[in-house]
Amino acid sequence: QVQLVESGGGLVQAGGSLRLSCAASERTFSSYAMAWFRRAPGKEREFVASFRWNRTYPADSVKGRVTISRDNAKNTMYLEMNNLKPEDTAVYYCAADSRRPLTVMTTPGDYEYWGQGTQVTVSS
Numbered sequence: 001q002v003q004l005v006e007s008g009g010g011l012v013q014a015g016g017s018l019r020l021s022c023a024a025s026e027r028t029f030s031s032y033a034m035a036w037f038r039r040a041p042g043k044e045r046e047f048v049a050s051f052r053w054n055r056t057y058p059a060d061s062v063k064g065r066v067t068i069s070r071d072n073a074k075n076t077m078y079l080e081m082n083n084l085k086p087e088d089t090a091v092y093y094c095a096a097d098s099r100r101p102l103t104v105m106t107t108p109g110d111y112e113y114w115g116q117g118t119q120v121t122v123s124s
């Protein structure tokens with residue numbers, strides 16, 4: 001059972017930046033498919049970005065503003081977000097899947113493991 005713990009959320013002004021972290025409990029983390037999702041109040045959980053082959057695959061809503069990186073030695077994935085907007089306000093979750101590590105997946109049901117989330121609030 002992989003455990004994921006997010007951190008780094010907080011309150012930021014529009015136009016600002018944040019870096020979220022997702023620490024995994026498994027050393028095999030490096031072979032998993034990984035992604036970030038978010039859930040805004042009153043909305044469904046939505047895809048933010050995934051990371052495969054050292055590339056970030058972002059959703060259209062965040063394209064050009066987010067970058068994912070991984071530090072396999074630390075079993076940690078990061079989401080760097082820039083030029084934040086009030087509509088980016090949400091709880092952000094990291095997700096992992098061991099079954100299809102070579103696939104870029106954008107649906108919550110595709111992922112086996114989830115963190116508890118970290119709140120990001122962007123003020124206007």
